[in-house]
Amino acid sequence: MALEATTTLNHPVNQVAAVFADEAFQRHVSELVGGKLESFTVDGDTASAFTATIVRQVPTGRLPELAKKFVGEHLTVTQVEKWSAPDADGSRHSDISVKVAGAPVDVTAVQRLVSEGAGTRLELSGTVSSSIPLLGGKIADAAEPFVGKALNIEATQAEAWLAGEIH
Secondary structure (H helix, E strand, O other): OEEEEEEEEOOOHHHHHHHHOOHHHHHHHHHHOOOEEEEEEEEOOOOOOEEEEEEEEEEOOOOOHHHHHHHOOEEEEEEEEEEOOOOOOOOEEEEEEEEEOOOOEEEEEEEEEEEEOOEEEEEEEEEEEEOOOOOHHHHHHHHHHHHHHHHHHHHHHHHHHHOOOOO
16 A cells, blocks of 8 residues: 655754654654653664664554454554665655554655755655455555554654644
C-alpha cells in the first residue's frame, strides 16, 4: 500500500530535524497518542548524518477488530530513521523503517525536509506491507491510514513544538 504525505512547517530545516531528534519531543508524541516512549537513541552528530532509533509502545484500541485479535492491547513499534547530512541549501532526507513486534506489518519510507525560504516542506513517500499470504494486502490496507495519521501527527506536533505552544 502506497503512503504519501506532504505538509509545510514554518521553521527552517535544521530546527525541524533537531525536533525529530529530540527525546522530549518523541516522548510527547508517544504520550499524545496514549502510548509511551520505551527507548530513544541517536547515533552520530545531528548536525551531520545520524541515525535515530525510537521504540514506542502504542495502544491498539483504534485498530480493526481483526487486527486486535492478533496483537492484543498494545504494540511495540520500532522506528529507525537514517538521516543524511544537510545538502548545500540545508535540505535533508531520512530513510525510515518501521517494524511492529508481533504484527506482520512493515513500513519503509523516505522523508524529505526541503528548504523553502524560511520554512520547510516535509515530503513523505513509502509503502506499508504485510508478509502474511492471502491476508497481507488486507492487513497493509488496514494499517496504512494509521501509519499516515501517525506521521501527520508528528509533523503537526513538530510545528507546535517549534512555535513554543507545547513542551
